[in-house]
Amino acid sequence: MTDVAAMLNAYPGERPQMDEDTLVICIQEALNCAQACIACADACSAEPSAAHLARCAGAALNCADIATAVVRVLSRSTSYNRDVTVTALRALDEACRACYGQCREHALEIESCRIGGDACRRCAQACQRLLSRMDAVGS
Amino acid sequence: MTDVAAMLNAYPGERPQMDEDTLVICIQEALNCAQACIACADACSAEPSAAHLARCAGAALNCADIATAVVRVLSRSTSYNRDVTVTALRALDEACRACYGQCREHALEIESCRIGGDACRRCAQACQRLLSRMDAVGS
Amino acid sequence: MTDVAAMLNAYPGERPQMDEDTLVICIQEALNCAQACIACADACSAEPSAAHLARCAGAALNCADIATAVVRVLSRSTSYNRDVTVTALRALDEACRACYGQCREHALEIESCRIGGDACRRCAQACQRLLSRMDAVGS
Amino acid sequence: MTDVAAMLNAYPGERPQMDEDTLVICIQEALNCAQACIACADACSAEPSAAHLARCAGAALNCADIATAVVRVLSRSTSYNRDVTVTALRALDEACRACYGQCREHALEIESCRIGGDACRRCAQACQRLLSRMDAVGS
Numbered sequence: 262m263t264d265v266a267a268m269l270n271a272y273p274g275e276r277p278q279m280d281e282d283t284l285v286i287c288i289q290e291a292l293n294c295a296q297a298c299i300a301c302a303d304a305c306s307a308e309p310s311a312a313h314l315a316r317c318a319g320a321a322l323n324c325a326d327i328a329t330a331v332v333r334v335l336s337r338s339t340s341y342n343r344d345v346t347v348t349a350l351r352a353l354d355e356a357c358r359a360c361y362g363q364c365r366e367h368a369l370e371i372e373s374c375r376i377g378g379d380a381c382r383r384c385a386q387a388c389q390r391l392l393s394r395m396d397a398v399g400s
Numbered sequence: 401m402t403d404v405a406a407m408l409n410a411y412p413g414e415r416p417q418m419d420e421d422t423l424v425i426c427i428q429e430a431l432n433c434a435q436a437c438i439a440c441a442d443a444c445s446a447e448p449s450a451a452h453l454a455r456c457a458g459a460a461l462n463c464a465d466i467a468t469a470v471v472r473v474l475s476r477s478t479s480y481n482r483d484v485t486v487t488a489l490r491a492l493d494e495a496c497r498a499c500y501g502q503c504r505e506h507a508l509e510i511e512s513c514r515i516g517g518d519a520c521r522r523c524a525q526a527c528q529r530l531l532s533r534m535d536a537v538g539s
Numbered sequence: 540m541t542d543v544a545a546m547l548n549a550y551p552g553e554r555p556q557m558d559e560d561t562l563v564i565c566i567q568e569a570l571n572c573a574q575a576c577i578a579c580a581d582a583c584s585a586e587p588s589a590a591h592l593a594r595c596a597g598a599a600l601n602c603a604d605i606a607t608a609v610v611r612v613l614s615r616s617t618s619y620n621r622d623v624t625v626t627a628l629r630a631l632d633e634a635c636r637a638c639y640g641q642c643r644e645h646a647l648e649i650e651s652c653r654i655g656g657d658a659c660r661r662c663a664q665a666c667q668r669l670l671s672r673m674d675a676v677g678s
Numbered sequence: 679m680t681d682v683a684a685m686l687n688a689y690p691g692e693r694p695q696m697d698e699d700t701l702v703i704c705i706q707e708a709l710n711c712a713q714a715c716i717a718c719a720d721a722c723s724a725e726p727s728a729a730h731l732a733r734c735a736g737a738a739l740n741c742a743d744i745a746t747a748v749v750r751v752l753s754r755s756t757s758y759n760r761d762v763t764v765t766a767l768r769a770l771d772e773a774c775r776a777c778y779g780q781c782r783e784h785a786l787e788i789e790s791c792r793i794g795g796d797a798c799r800r801c802a803q804a805c806q807r808l809l810s811r812m813d814a815v816g817s
Binding site: 541542543545546547549550551552566570571573574575577578579581582584585586603607610611614615616617618649650651653654655657658 | 680681682684685686688689690691705709710712713714716717718720721723724725742746749750753754755756757788789790792793794796797
């Protein structure tokens with residue numbers, strides 16, 4: 262569906278030691294999460310209870326911005342720096358958890374929060390899996 | 401694969417008059433194009449002929465940045481403004497053409513430019529199709 | 540205050556034919572506009588009348604995203620492409636006008652809309668001035 | 679010069695407990711760092727030794743993307759979440775250090791790396807200062 266895996270394989274140099282499938286899934290989940298969170302914040306603002314959903318919308322926007330940055334950092338092999346990748350993944354994990362925590366409070370009533378929260382949950386898991394694989398490889 | 405269509409359908413208000421399939425495809429192509437262009441610029445910089453590929457890498461980075469903005473503008477229904485959407489789509493169309501023009505010069509030798517250029521071509525077409533559908537609906 | 544002018548002057552190649560002061564001012568206004576619009580949307584969401592301000596907040600988020608992309612396009616000399624720059628500036632001009640139009644409706648009551656709207660107005664003017672200087676230089 | 683401080687003061691709700699001057703400086707340094715890093719990567723790609731500078735250019739692009747996200751997270755008071763802010767600041771601190779480390783290797787010969795590296799150093803310090811003030815306030 263996306264060119265993420267094909268682009269990784271086309272990289273002409275030596276790639277950082279990261280499990281390829283885990284990396285591809287993490288990039289794809291972060292791409293999806295960024296878009297879903299933008300749409301989720303927009304849907305929250307269109308609810309009659311928008312004032313009540315302000316913290317949820319803001320958490321989604323934070324998550325979208327960090328996810329956008331992480332997609333880019335993970336897509337660059339040339340300048341790979343383990344500490345930058347690890348701290349960026351941790352920031353995205355926290356942002357996804359914060360947004361998921363907000364979304365699930367309204368997930369029964371608000372469909373966009375159900376979908377957006379689920380996108381965050383999957384993205385947080387993909388970040389954690391990539392982080393644990395990086396630990397296994399060693400610094 | 402992505403939540404783009406589901407999030408559109410979960411929007412609680414009245415959506416802008418845009419053909420839904422065309423819109424979903426445009427958002428997905430722009431998401432994919434943004435990631436592919438970041439990876440393409442990175443791969444260009446890792447080629448031995450990096451100095452020769454500098455204009456291609458820069459065109460890809462411009463395309464990624466405009467595509468990222470357009471994904472977000474298209475994902476917001478609440479603040480829909482026809483003039484903003486149209487001019488943003490035109491900017492992405494130009495950025496995709498510029499990047500495609502650079503990429504296809506090296507597409508035979510450099511696999512990442514072949515894939516990246518193709519992502520730009522598909523994204524430009526998706527922008528043009530959405531623009532032509534918006535013309536049909538009227539201003 | 541910023542390194543915008545110093546970075547432009549440190550560029551080692553030939554720069555695109557754009558009036559330097561006009562370019563520096565446009566980059567600085569777009570940088571400021573992007574930040575002000577993010578804060579403006581956040582302040583709107585914290586008002587008791589948040590539901591009423593949803594279109595204003597969304598217009599500000601669109602403006603911030605396009606301004607962020609334009610700062611980046613204008614900061615790259617290597618891959619300068621006149622059509623990309625012109626269409627990107629037009630998109631930012633429209634996004635700033637749309638946000639200014641929303642903000643000025645509440646500028647008397649809401650201080651953040653007064654400041655954010657003014658940042659958009661200045662940024663739109665800086666885009667228009669750069670566009671008119673580019674016309675003068677010829678295509 | 680920027681509207682950062684004015685927008686913070688216009689926020690209608692209760693702001694997170696962060697030292698205001700430290701926060702304003704951090705947002706301004708991150709805004710400047712993001713722009714300087716985009717221009718630095720572009721200047722690197724225009725040097726005859728571009729292939730040699732690829733890691734520096736990539737480190738600058740990573741830094742620009744994380745700085746852009748952090749400016750936005752710090753500009754949102756409504757959805758303030760201490761863990762998100764702390765991990766995002768740490769990611770930016772690492773990205774600035776990585777870019778500074780690359781830039782200073784060429785700072786004597788390449789003016790854009792001297793300016794870009796200095797922008798990263800100041801931004802890293804501003805992140806560390808904000809992090810230490812947040813520790814003082816307590817979690």
